Amino acid sequence: MKVYGLPEDEIKEALVSGQVTVAVYGLGKMGLPLACVFAQRGARVVGVDINPAVVAKVNQGICPVEGEPGLPELLKSVVAQKRLSATTDGVSAARESDVLIILVPTLLDQSKNPDLTAIVAAAEVIAGGLSCGDFVILESTVPPRTTRDVLLPILKGSGLTEEEFGLAHCPERTMSGRAIRDICGSYPKVVGGVNQRSTATAAAIYSVINQKGVVRVSDATTAEMVKISEGIFRDVNIALANELALACQDMGVNPEEVFHVANEPYDETSGRHHFNFHRPGAGVGGHCIPVYPYFLTKTTRTDTSLIMTARRVNEAMPYRMVDLVVEGLNEIEKSVNGSKVLLLGLAFRGGVKEARYSPALPIIQKLKLLKADVYLYDPLFEPEEIAETGARPGNGFAGMDCLVIVTDHPEFKDINWEQVALQMSSKVIVDGRQVVKPEEVKRLGFIYKGIGRL
Ligand SMILES: NC(=O)c1ccc[n+]([C@@H]2O[C@H](COP(=O)([O-])OP(=O)(O)OC[C@H]3O[C@@H](n4cnc5c(N)ncnc54)[C@H](O)[C@@H]3O)[C@@H](O)[C@H]2O)c1
Numbered sequence: 001m002k003v004y005g006l007p008e009d010e011i012k013e014a015l016v017s018g019q020v021t022v023a024v025y026g027l028g029k030m031g032l033p034l035a036c037v038f039a040q041r042g043a044r045v046v047g048v049d050i051n052p053a054v055v056a057k058v059n060q061g062i063c064p065v066e067g068e069p070g071l072p073e074l075l076k077s078v079v080a081q082k083r084l085s086a087t088t089d090g091v092s093a094a095r096e097s098d099v100l101i102i103l104v105p106t107l108l109d110q111s112k113n114p115d116l117t118a119i120v121a122a123a124e125v126i127a128g129g130l131s132c133g134d135f136v137i138l139e140s141t142v143p144p145r146t147t148r149d150v151l152l153p154i155l156k157g158s159g160l161t162e163e164e165f166g167l168a169h170c171p172e173r174t175m176s177g178r179a180i181r182d183i184c185g186s187y188p189k190v191v192g193g194v195n196q197r198s199t200a201t202a203a204a205i206y207s208v209i210n211q212k213g214v215v216r217v218s219d220a221t222t223a224e225m226v227k228i229s230e231g232i233f234r235d236v237n238i239a240l241a242n243e244l245a246l247a248c249q250d251m252g253v254n255p256e257e258v259f260h261v262a263n264e265p266y267d268e269t270s271g272r273h274h275f276n277f278h279r280p281g282a283g284v285g286g287h288c289i290p291v292y293p294y295f296l297t298k299t300t301r302t303d304t305s306l307i308m309t310a311r312r313v314n315e316a317m318p319y320r321m322v323d324l325v326v327e328g329l330n331e332i333e334k335s336v337n338g339s340k341v342l343l344l345g346l347a348f349r350g351g352v353k354e355a356r357y358s359p360a361l362p363i364i365q366k367l368k369l370l371k372a373d374v375y376l377y378d379p380l381f382e383p384e385e386i387a388e389t390g391a392r393p394g395n396g397f398a399g400m401d402c403l404v405i406v407t408d409h410p411e412f413k414d415i416n417w418e419q420v421a422l423q424m425s426s427k428v429i430v431d432g433r434q435v436v437k438p439e440e441v442k443r444l445g446f447i448y449k450g451i452g453r454l
Pocket of ligand 1: 025026027028029030031048049050051054103104105106118119121122139140141172173174175176287288
């Protein structure tokens with residue numbers, strides 16, 4: 001049933017009573033949970049992905065996405081109930097659907113310009129099957145004006161006029177590892193249409209799945225700016241914490257103590273803070289925060305030197321980690337050249353299997369340039385995946401000269417340092433995530449170097 005422009009109550013009723021078919025383009029870490037949640041709420045859902053292996057797994061009720069609590073069970077149940085099926089045929093999916101959601105990756109090219117290839121490809125496929133009354137939603141994070149200036153013209157290539165279909169940007173505001181919880185209502189859904197009818201239609205659709213409701217913004221470009229601004233806010237604040245942490249260390253002051261005291265609530269009753277310093281660390285990874293600043297800086301004519309400086313500070317942190325490796329080894333009169341260095345963690349964030357833009361990658365590259373013998377261990381990655389980084393798959397601490405903690409995986413917090421001390425050749429730890437208790441390892445004879453700690 002076509003829902004674009006209908007009264008909001010009718011749209012909600014049609015969705016929960018199974019009269020609406022929703023197509024989700026991109027069955028990745030974000031798209032698959034979204035497809036499952038719509039199916040659970042009553043919609044008929046067709047998932048579209050260019051990867052036949054993903055489609056085959058979804059149709060068998062086998063979850064291709066790792067590390068999303070509740071997703072394997074939900075997928076199995078909605079596939080068994082025949083509410084969700086998957087296909088590689090995006091044009092047919094568009095023909096049989098009423099609401100079409102794009103949630104494919106948006107990355108950067110070699111020159112750090114936004115790479116919208118996947119969005120353009122998905123939009124062209126949708127245009128091939130678009131019909132009057134269809135409603136298209138872009139959820140992928142994009143540079144401001146993409147919905148209006150890139151997506152709308154492609155969809156009009158279907159032969160339909162702007163009045164005959166709806167279009168909105170409703171940005172994904174979720175984190176890997178908690179997608180279902182976030183989709184269902186950690187934050188209200190931001191909805192911005194290319195016209196008022198589109199905003200209202202999007203509001204009705206998302207109020208069915210999001211318990212916190214929706215925030216209607218002026219237009220699609222405002223919605224795009226909300227999402228980009230959130231990412232940039234984090235990037236700039238992390239850069240500030242990184243720079244202050246380095247300055248504290250230079251002054252002989254413990255950054256941990258400074259941030260802890262500054263972040264204390266000033267009003268115990270309301271819990272309000274004067275300040276909310278972020279955590280300094282080995283670098284900012286994942287395919288969101290390191291990417292989104294460029295979506296703005298590469299598209300606006302405004303001077304974005306503050307945002308670019310923050311990006312440069314964060315991009316330099318992995319190299320600061322390498323400096324600490326060199327300093328630590330030099331303190332025991334060892335050269336990095338020929339030393340065995342074991343990195344702990346490839347994932348950009350603890351507990352999340354995602355290596356894109358991980359600080360581990362530049363750390364490995366630089367250490368190899370300095371002729372270190374580089375090993376890498378991450379409990380979430382197979383040895384073959386580790387080998388693709390250029391490091392050797394690590395298998396224990398025996399014979400290592402230096403450990404470099406890049407990720408705050410829970411397992412790293414439980415390492416028995418007494419055992420490790422017995423196995424390593426030289427005892428240097430570089431801690432990029434404040435995982436180790438410095439006093440404990442120093443007592444065992446380790447040289448401890450860390451970001452954010454004295
Ligand atoms: N992962 C996160 O934590 C997160 C959080 C917020 C927003 N986002 C945004 O969500 C979007 C998707 O991210 P993700 O983490 O789900 O990506 P992902 O890499 O996990 O999955 C993307 C999927 O899209 C498929 N795909 C690629 N091109 C396609 C096309 N033309 N048609 C159909 N399918 C196609 C891929 O095969 C893959 O299965 C990105 O724009 C990202 O910025 C991600």
